[in-house]
Amino acid sequence: KRVAVFISGSGSNMVRLAEAAQADDFPAKIVAVIADKPDAKGLDKARAHGIPAYALARKDHDSKSAHEQAMLDVLADVRPDFICLAGFMRLLSADFIRAYEGRIINIHPSLLPLFPGLNTHQRAIDAGMRIAGCTVHFVTEGMDEGPIIGQAAVPVQPGDDAAALAARILTVEHRLYPAALRRLAAGDVRMENGQAVFAENA
Numbered sequence: 001k002r003v004a005v006f007i008s009g010s011g012s013n014m015v016r017l018a019e020a021a022q023a024d025d026f027p028a029k030i031v032a033v034i035a036d037k038p039d040a041k042g043l044d045k046a047r048a049h050g051i052p053a054y055a056l057a058r059k060d061h062d063s064k065s066a067h068e069q070a071m072l073d074v075l076a077d078v079r080p081d082f083i084c085l086a087g088f089m090r091l092l093s094a095d096f097i098r099a100y101e102g103r104i105i106n107i108h109p110s111l112l113p114l115f116p117g118l119n120t121h122q123r124a125i126d127a128g129m130r131i132a133g134c135t136v137h138f139v140t141e142g143m144d145e146g147p148i149i150g151q152a153a154v155p156v157q158p159g160d161d162a163a164a165l166a167a168r169i170l171t172v173e174h175r176l177y178p179a180a181l182r183r184l185a186a187g188d189v190r191m192e193n194g195q196a197v198f199a200e201n202a
């Protein structure tokens with residue numbers, strides 16, 4: 001299967017997906033990385049892995065739909081089966097999502113449905129959570145509310161600040177996302193009628 005990864009920043013999750021996809025038995029190949037920020041550090045990391053990387057800056061387009069059309073034009077060439085959002089800090093329109101219905105996934109740094117949106121680590125600490133974590137989910141029109149594919153949890157330690165918790169969660173993100181993409185590309189999970197459906201023996 002062909003996978004495009006969308007990033008906005010460091011791209012550490014994208015790197016882990018690219019590394020996992022190098023395994024012979026991995027059912028997907030990362031065929032493109034698209035960043036909405038031209039200075040995204042992940043662009044050079046993608047190129048270092050031999051992956052075509054496209055900087056499609058939002059500011060180069062006079063509207064959200066023109067920017068999305070630029071991304072769709074690249075995707076028309078790249079022909080991905082799936083799109084992985086990895087540290088991608090932009091909401092995609094309903095039209096864009098419909099064009100790739102059930103084929104876009106995202107990693108969010110909280111145990112959804114808790115803490116959708118931003119500043120998830122500080123909010124978990126402020127709420128007194130004793131565990132926190134991350135979620136890989138199908139992308140639907142609402143923000144961070146699509147059907148869940150997988151989750152990973154870590155303890156919140158006394159004295160944690162947001163940075164310490166973020167770092168602890170990032171280590172499990174880097175294991176969860178490749179595992180989730182493997183299952184998606186292998187057909188062990190798919191989205192049907194807005195629900196995640198798992199193959200019985202997966």
Ligand code: GRF
Pocket residue numbers: 007008009010011012013014086087088107108109134170173
């Ligand atoms: C990660 O916490 C991820 O969960 C969130 O963006 C952060 C940075 O990701 N979506 P990356 O290092 O750019 O992959």
